[in-house]
Amino acid sequence: MFQSFEVTARPEQGPPRLAALREQMVQEGLDGFLIPRADAHQGEYVAARDERLAWLTGFTGSAGFCAALRDVAGVFIDGRYRTQVKAQVAADFTPVPWPEVCLSAWLKQQLPNGGKIGFDPWLHAAGQISGTLSDLEGSGIELVRCENLVDRIWADQPAPPMNPVKAHPIEFAGEGADSKIARLAEDLRRAGHKAAVITLPDSIMWLLNIRGSDIAYNPVAHGFAILHAGGQVDLFMAAEKLAGVRDHLGSQVTLRAVGDFLDAVAALAGPVQVDAASVPQIVADALGDAMTDGGDPCALPKACKNAAEIAGSAEAHLRDAVAVIETLCWLDQQAPGSVTETQVVTRLEENRRKDNALQDISFDTIAGTGPNGAIMHYRVTEETDSRLEKGHILVLDSGGQYLDGTTDITRTIAIDDVGTEEKTCFTRVLKGMIAMSMLRWPAGLAGRDIECVARVPLWSAGQDFNHGVGHGVGAYLSVHEGPQRLSKVSHVPLQPGMILSNEPGYYREGAFGIRIENLVVVEDAPLLPGGDAERAMLNWRTLTYVPIDRRLIMADMLTTDERDWLNAYHRDVAEKIRPRLGHDAQLWLDAATAPI
Template identity: 85%
Template sequence: MFQSFEVTARPEQGPPRLAALRNEIAHEGLDGFLIPRADAHQGEYVAPRDERLAWLTGFTGSAGFCAVLTNVAGVFIDGRYRTQVKAQVAAEYTPVPWPETSLSAWLKEQLPKGGKVGFDPWLHAADQIATAQKDLVNSGIELVRCGNLVDRVWPDQPSPPANPVKTHPIEFAGESADSKINRLAKALQSGGNTAAVITLPDSIMWLLNIRGSDIGYNPVAHGFAILHADGRVDLFMAPEKLTNLGDHLGGQIRIHEPDSFLDAVAELDGAVQVDLGTLPQAVADVLQGKMVNGGDPCALPKACKNPAEIAGSAEAHLRDAVAVVETLCWLDTQPPGTLTETQVVSRLENNRRKDNALQDISFDTIAGTGPNGAIMHYRVTEETDSRLDNGHILVLDSGGQYLDGTTDITRTIAIGDVGTEEKACFTRVLKGMINLSMLRWPVGLAGRDIESIAREPLWAAGQDFNHGVGHGVGAYLSVHEGPQRLSKLSHVPLQPGMILSNEPGYYREGAFGIRIENLVVVQEAPGLPGGDDERAMLTWRTLTYVPIDRRLIVVDMMTAQERGWLNAYHRDVAEKIRPRLGDQAQLWLDAATAPI
């Protein structure tokens, strides 16, 4: 398997580490300390050095935080991790449902007489701190900036990553770095801003047409940047990372040591555009009255892929489908009870490695069978590795980072004879995925306006799932990319070129899980026959072409339109993928794509 970049801790390691941290909290004269799963760049994924939450608590989810007080340690987790956290943390930690319970409300309950709670200002976004401070007014509770107390008690904390950066060729990027810089600089000028501070690594990678490997599974390098309205860029990144770039960065880009970043920010004049949702509080403290909350200037242009990026992503998905189909063909030849989850993961990752364009997988492969499938972001370990027994359904969620695109696909697979209840739930999930895939919608709608389409079949049965319907995906960048999302919380209008996942699911704790995921790209919808469109409309183009398990479908639950979509999709899968397969996989695909 590919190397995992996660720091892990066994539950029994949590209590002594918690005790050591509480000693530091007392030494600082504080009543608590906040430990987010974050780094100074406020991205979703962090390097091993920054896995403080996992090291302290054992919880390895991709979102959440811990608030350690003298008598309680709350681990705040969202709906995706309610099951996972129970298995990963010791009894000394208390899971807290979040965002249903806010940090401020919890602190006021735990510290009724007030107190001082420390935080590392590099690891919290300015908006987070402002919201918490507002909610704590008149509570007597004070949030106090301090050094990172976890770092003081982590004796073997890894060093910061320092991996070399490489260029991202124009044939895949579709636009030169100079063109992007000048385009965004003009936008700054038009908005009356003199500069923009960029802290998200994937934004810097996109802007400068470079890629790195400081974080597992995400081709980014740590650094900061300042984009000036006159077209200059100051890049704050360790120079030793940039030795392989030659003259790629050009004269517009000046390179500085990362330690000089705050001093450079302090010297900025005029209005400075920032994204307060990701800007570290430490940087906001320096900028003070100069900030304009105009968002990351790279976010929306990066999300709207150009034709070269879309073409590259489409081709990457076709090659990726070969690896997945070959794996599913092999899986079907193995009798129930003979394989474990790790064997499936190894086989799939080895099949992906056959593509020379593969740089890495795009996240830890999820292979959850039976009850493990109900853990939404399950990661198989030696302790949890389970056998694929008769009657199980397997959730297989995986992806690859290719030079020309990023993939993410989930298929739920029948192992032997599956029960009628599992099949009914699977069919509802499939109906939701298909109905969203068929959708046409007016220009201007956001993810929150249409995501319920994928939930409706489950809602009709009194069921639902605790994650978003879809996330944005980069072009050989982060597999989870903003600002676009199919989520109840997303107000960003969907625009042509945005790539998102369409992945409804259903999870029954202790029993089984289901998820079906395709990646799709937003495009302009063709006009209706006769030209009867009254408004400009958008629709999807599907990028993922892998069969959906027909053995799990209750055909009578599907409408004629839904069956028509599935049969047409399977025809496309056979046409696009069959010529790329070996003989045995071709025969398997013929059966897997037969019409229902």
């Protein structure tokens, strides 16, 4: 473990690869080809074999795609990556702001006389293709299914991952796989569905209480599943992965070869439930009229953690806090200019490894100092590795995959004396994070209904940030987990047991970045003194316990309630974490959690 399997490309490698791709397009009679950052399972994270977008363009972000035409190649990226993409792609590729500019509008502008655009039907979701086709109607532009043209020219493309699967203990899962299968099968019967096709790896892992390592930092294995309304599951996965879990899977699960998947899908009697947002177009083609879009049956049950999963996640966060605090203590002992970003990353990962329950980090650690902190998903390389100089602020975003839970925490750290402007912006971000932490809201609201609470202090100063306020988090599963989000586009009602991040930020390109992140779990809100039970309310319980850098706080900008929240939070940090620390870190924590 503790290794990255990511494929990367230098900007100068992009133009010859793009030229080779265009030769294939000409041979196929195509005017363009779509290269998504996706695999056949449509999850957020992909194995090295499926890093086609990075291999072709050099762009390594976790979302986006390329539309390569014969004379232009657009790289579509959202607000998180508009600084990053400039440094990663050659001039032959044109960054396109997405979703502000959608694919269909761009294609119509580039191909006013129509054309044929090829796509690999394994790598595009059915809902995505149907939406694009609808938008292209009357334009003369066709979407053409074809084999993957990037795979044709990628001579040293890595092999598919074949790592062993292991059972996930019931003490951490909190519910047996047989119970999960039974209650989800009952949901299918109530909906009148004969079966559900499941393609998301984390859904399959959750349903069957198994974990894998086919994708870096994510404990999942590649495969497909069909859940039948009668309570049986067909699991399509390479046999060599499953040698150690055959007894664990039991008689309810039939193991089948991956090559049998499409034939099995085509043989299903409808209606068959799928998630159109994630099921590959080729699966929709096989189902035909039998398909109905009812969502991934595992998504919501997986998101609403049970008591064992919440307890495990809470304990994992306490142990994780030790690693982070020991690292922050060490960092404060170093003279400005004597430490690099890489050294911070290495020290933090070494401290996490001291916990035997750690299986891996949960994503590539982000340690961006000074201008690098303004790159939201920055990852240090040999070329960009920078020293933490006096006056810098460091954005340190990291997490761990523990047997009992997944962590994700960001702290922004002052390197000696920091300017007033940086402190003012930091305090606005902190005010937004505290506002979200303190929020009580009526049951039934979704992330889009409340996410603005964390932005208001920045809005008051004409500032904002180009990422969501928070994402869902798994229980020893993916660090980014749906369907819940604190986002302008999330319509999924928040429910007790959901774990999300609370992470407002602010980024000034070329200068500095700021982000403060805690993980929080949704709970039923207690009745307030003197209140009534007119409406069910929800609130957050914080899981993350690491100090927030007091040196960056403009105390006179905080209200009394905000100051009280911060001081109470720091008291909790000291109470929960101090007994777990070494002597030096205890002394550091005492100072870091002193009241404001």
